[in-house]
Every structure is written in structure tokens, then in C-alpha cells.
Amino acid sequence: xxxxxxxxxxxxxxxxxxxxxxxxxxxxxxxxxxxxxxxxxxxxxxxxxxxxxxxxxxxxxxxxxxxxxxxxxxxxxxxxxxxxxxxxxxxxxxxxxxxxxxxxxxxxxxxxxxxxxxxxxxxxxxxxxxxxxxxxxxxxxxxxxxxxxxxxxxxxxxxxxxxxxxxxxxxxxxxxxxxxxxxxxxxxxxxxxxxxxxxxxxxxxxxxxxxxxxxxxxxxxxxxxxxxxxxxxxxxxxxxxxxxxxxxxxxxxxxxxxxxxxxxxxxxxxxxxxxxxxxxxxxxxxxxxxxxxxxxxxxxxxxxxxxxxxxxxxxxxxxxxxxxxxxxxxxxxxxxxxxxxxxxxxxxxxxxxxxxxxxxxxxxxxxxxxxxxxxxxxxxxxxxxxxxxxxxxxxxxxxxxxxxxxxxxxxxxxxxxxxxxxxxxxxxxxxxxxxxxxxxxxxxxxxxxxxxxxxxxxxxxxxxxxxxxxxxxxxxxxxxxxxxxxxxxxxxxxxxxxxxxxxxxxxxxxxxxxxxxxxxxxxxxxxxxxxxxxxxxxxxxxxxxxxxxxxxx
Numbered sequence: 001x002x003x004x005x006x007x008x009x010x011x012x013x014x015x016x017x018x019x020x021x022x023x024x025x026x027x028x029x030x031x032x033x034x035x036x037x038x039x040x041x042x043x044x045x046x047x048x049x050x051x052x053x054x055x056x057x058x059x060x061x062x063x064x065x066x067x068x069x070x071x072x073x074x075x076x077x078x079x080x081x082x083x084x085x086x087x088x089x090x091x092x093x094x095x096x097x098x099x100x101x102x103x104x105x106x107x108x109x110x111x112x113x114x115x116x117x118x119x120x121x122x123x124x125x126x127x128x129x130x131x132x133x134x135x136x137x138x139x140x141x142x143x144x145x146x147x148x149x150x151x152x153x154x155x156x157x158x159x160x161x162x163x164x165x166x167x168x169x170x171x172x173x174x175x176x177x178x179x180x181x182x183x184x185x186x187x188x189x190x191x192x193x194x195x196x197x198x199x200x201x202x203x204x205x206x207x208x209x210x211x212x213x214x215x216x217x218x219x220x221x222x223x224x225x226x227x228x229x230x231x232x233x234x235x236x237x238x239x240x241x242x243x244x245x246x247x248x249x250x251x252x253x254x255x256x257x258x259x260x261x262x263x264x265x266x267x268x269x270x271x272x273x274x275x276x277x278x279x280x281x282x283x284x285x286x287x288x289x290x291x292x293x294x295x296x297x298x299x300x301x302x303x304x305x306x307x308x309x310x311x312x313x314x315x316x317x318x319x320x321x322x323x324x325x326x327x328x329x330x331x332x333x334x335x336x337x338x339x340x341x342x343x344x345x346x347x348x349x350x351x352x353x354x355x356x357x358x359x360x361x362x363x364x365x366x367x368x369x370x371x372x373x374x375x376x377x378x379x380x381x382x383x384x385x386x387x388x389x390x391x392x393x394x395x396x397x398x399x400x401x402x403x404x405x406x407x408x409x410x411x412x413x414x415x416x417x418x419x420x421x422x423x424x425x426x427x428x429x430x431x432x433x434x435x436x437x438x439x440x441x442x443x444x445x446x447x448x449x450x451x452x453x454x455x456x457x458x459x460x461x462x463x464x465x466x467x468x469x470x471x472x473x474x475x476x477x478x479x480x481x482x483x484x485x486x487x488x489x490x491x492x493x494x495x496x497x498x499x500x501x502x503x504x505x506x507x508x509x510x511x512x513x514x515x516x517x518x519x520x521x522x523x524x525x526x527x528x529x530x531x532x533x534x535x536x537x538x539x540x541x542x543x544x545x546x547x548x549x550x551x552x553x
């Protein structure tokens with residue numbers, strides 16, 4: 001049986017089922033947008049491209065759209081020109097629920113009914129229409145809610161897997177809820193007049209003129225946290241997020257996706273870190289019974305380096321190793337652990353517990369537990385300096401700013417997007433372009449004279465700017481100062497988004513870059529503390545969690 005796909009909560013699903021249809025929400029998340037990029041504008045939002053991709057792949061043959069925004073209108077035009085769908089319909093929806101809007105929607109419903117009945121070769125069945133109404137089930141138990149713009153099926157499954165509480169998809173099309181029609185109503189015209197009003201009286205989406213009724217989504221006493229999702233290039237939900245930051249009394253995490261699976265690794269890290277803040281890691285069980293001689297290991301597998309710290313029972317660092325990660329996270333971790341054991345004069349059986357962190361943590365076999373680098377950096381920074389309240393971590397492929405409380409628990413955090421701008425990778429590429437080592441790059445900008453602005457934070461475009469500046473005979477010191485300032489500007493923007501406050505600490509490999517550190521400190525207007533173990537901080541935090549794990553078991 002063919003499936004009729006839809007994308008909007010205002011789609012008359014019950015009407016389509018009464019005409020013989022089988023309906024399903026289109027939440028397809030492709031690997032990339034190969035086909036849609038060939039036929040659409042590059043700035044079309046990720047969801048619009050995902051709809052196009054599913055249709056152009058042949059997965060979707062019947063589709064009912066609603067003119068939620070200009071993107072969906074564009075998608076309809078492209079698909080209409082493409083001409084390969086068996087059924088394609090665009091509903092013209094009102095933006096409010098007054099009498100005129102209801103009358104307009106009634107006309108749209110009758111227009112769709114006529115087109116769909118002709119396509120299916122069926123007639124309207126009142127009994128099937130009534131049977132199609134299904135109430136939205138909201139059990140009375142603690143839960144987390146996903147709010148904001150629609151979220152793809154793969155990303156929502158990731159959220160469910162990561163969170164310690166049940167997760168409800170309250171985005172867009174998924175908070176659809178209608179009451180069955182009154183028994184006294186009969187006939188297509190009478191039912192459609194009532195049905196149009198019922199569709200418009202649902203919990204409003206952000207396209208509606210009056211969206212204040214959405215507050216019911218986050219005033220439930222069983223709500224224990226919110227994951228707020230936005231789609232890149234979509235502006236509808238930014239206003240609601242800004243309001244929620246002021247109004248919500250439960251924890252909230254914002255994530256943005258481009259509706260592909262390409263950034264799933266970073267999104268998973270954000271989700272797991274949020275989950276850890278809701279349920280402290282020390283309350284979770286390890287994977288095996290601890291033994292050993294009281295030594296605890298933290299392995300931080302990053303994109304650039306793999307760091308290992310070994311602590312004894314007194315929380316003293318007995319070994320610390322920082323090695324290039326290389327081609328594989330597992331192999332890099334194995335090499336680093338071997339060197340750390342040799343440095344401390346220990347055998348593998350002396351280890352009581354091992355915790356892994358970093359992007360490669362899931363691939364490391366030695367770990368007894370995996371904890372995100374966000375939580376581990378908070379743990380390590382609090383150990384090094386309990387006065388720290390904001391941590392700036394610039395690593396090889398991302399930047400994070402983390403706020404912690406007096407006990408070192410994560411209050412909130414932000415990360416850069418999947419672009420490498422402002423990270424260690426960015427600085428490495430600039431150093432190669434300038435024919436400098438990273439150590440030389442660290443100090444070469446300290447003696448600058450001319451203020452140079454690097455206008456692009458895109459790594460590729462910034463490299464072109466640097467090449468152009470070299471051709472203009474600008475000094476290396478001035479160029480590097482401009483690069484340091486651009487990294488500092490991006491980093492401090494993350495601090496402002498988070499509401500960072502002193503005391504500040506900088507961790508990660510870029511903390512060794514004196515020029516960047518000084519530029520950040522100038523822009524913050526506050527002291528930036530940097531420990532001698534700054535690059536080891538994530539591994540140190542993981543080792544401290546390993547100690548708690550061993551003590552708990």
C-alpha cells in the first residue's frame with residue numbers, strides 16, 4: 001500500500017485516511033544533499049533540502065505540503081517542475097483562526113479532498129474519518145521535551161538513547177492533537193466546516209500570528225528539561241528560544257542541525273553532556289567490577305592529540321602523556337596508555353578503573369565508562385582551581401565554553417558549530433601558510449604594530465586573506481595578531497552567549513598559544529587562568545571520574 005507523506009501538523013490527515021490514504025510524517029535525514037543541491041538554491045534550509053532529497057531518491061511518491069514558509073513554497077515549485085511524484089499538493093494555510101481563516105481553510109480542505117479522491121479513485125467515508133482521530137497521549141511521569149523546529153527521525157532517536165528520562169517530540173508536526181467530531185455532524189461540507197476550525201485551534205506553531213498558546217508545552221509540572229532544536233537557515237524559532245532562556249526554570253540545551261547526519265558526532269557529544277548534567281555520572285554503574293592496585297586512568301581521545309593521565313589514591317598525577325592521535329582513536333589510545341604505564345612503572349593489572357572521553361571515546365576498548373569531554377573538562381578545571389566558574393576550551397576541531405558551579409558541576413555550555421574556524425585546526429593551517437611552527441606562531445604576534453582585521457572566519461577564506469596579506473608585504477607579526485584577534489572574537493562571542501563570568505580558565509591545546517590567550521583576556525577584560533596541565537585537563541577530569549567509579553564499586 002502506498003504512503004502519503006506530510007510535513008505539517010495542520011495537514012488534514014484524518015481526511016486523507018477517510019479517502020483511503022495511509023499517512024506518515026516525513027522526517028527523513030539524508031547523509032548529504034547531493035540531488036537537492038543540483039536543483040535548489042544553496043541557502044534553502046536543511047529541512048527543505050531533506051524533503052527534496054527524499055523525493056528525488058524515489059522514497060516519496062505521494063506528498064501533501066503546507067505553505068509553512070518560503071522554503072516549502074520553493075520545494076513545491078521544484079517538485080512540480082520535476083514531475084515524477086504520483087501525487088503532489090500544496091495547501092494554502094491561514095495564519096490565524098478567525099472566521100475568515102476557517103472559511104478559507106474549509107475551501108482548501110474541499111479542494112484537497114476532490115484532488116485526492118480523484119487520484120485514489122475513492123469517495124469520502126464518514127466512519128473512517130471519525131475513526132482516524134487519535135488523542136495525543138501524555139502520560140503523567142517526568143520527561144524531557146524536544147521543542148523548537150522539527151527534528152529528524154535519526155536525531156530524535158539519538159536524543160532518546162542519550163537521555164536519562166523519557167523524551168517527547170513536541171516539535172512542529174509532532175504535537176498534533178485534535179478532538180473527534182461531534183456525533184450530530186454529518187456530510188462532507190458540514191464536517192469540513194467544523195474540521196477547519198479544529199485544525200486551526202491546535203497548539204499553534206510559530207508561523208501563526210498568535211503563538212502564545214505554545215506556553216502550554218513548557219508549563220507542565222512533569223517537564224524536567226528541554227532540548228531546543230533549530231534548523232540552520234530557519235528563523236522562526238529563534239525568538240521563542242530567546243524568550244525561553246528567560247522564562248524556563250528547568251535545564252535547557254539548544255542544538256542546531258542542518259538536517260543531515262554529517263554532524264551527528266558533535267550533536268551526540270552535546271546531548272550526552274546535557275544528559276550527564278541531569279544525571280551525574282558517578283550515579284551510573286560501570287561495566288565491570290573494579291580491581292587493581294589503586295591507580296586510575298583518564299584517556300582523552302581528541303581529533304589532534306590523545307592525552308592520558310594516571311592518578312594514585314591520593315589524587316597525585318603519577319603519569320601524563322600527550323601524543324598525536326594519528327589515524328585511529330583506538331590505536332592512539334593504546335599507544336598513549338602504554339607510554340603512561342611505562343612512565344609510571346605500572347602494569348595494566350595495577351589499574352583500578354579507566355574512564356574515556358573526547359570524540360574518540362566510543363572506539364577505545366580500555367574504558368570502563370565513557371564521559372563527554374564537557375563534563376570531564378569541568379571536573380578537571382575544578383580540581384586544578386576550585387575558584388573557576390567559566391572554562392574556555394579550544395581544541396583541535398571545536399571550541400567550548402562551560403559554566404560550572406561551586407562544586408564543579410556543569411551549569412550550561414556552548415560549542416562552536418561544525419566549522420573549524422577558531423580552533424586548533426584553523427591555527428595549524430595558518431601556521432603552515434606562514435611557514436611557521438606552532439611554537440613560533442604562539443609568540444610571533446606579540447610584537448605587532450599594525451592592526452589588521454581578518455574579516456573571514458571561514459578557514460578556507462581566511463587562508464586566502466592571509467596569502468593576500470603576504471603578497472602586500474604585511475609583516476608576519478601583524479598578520480598573526482589579526483588571526484589571534486579573530487580567534488579571540490569568536491571565542492568571546494561564545495562566552496557572551498553563555499553568560500560567562502569570572503573566574504575564567506583556558507584549557508586545551510590552544511591554551512599554549514600566548515598570542516591567542518592574551519587576545520582573549522583583553523576582550524574579556526578579566527584574568528584568564530592557564531594551568532600547567534591545561535592540555536591534560538580533559539584526561540585529568542576523566543581520571544578523577546575513574547577514581548569515583550572505583551570508590552563506588
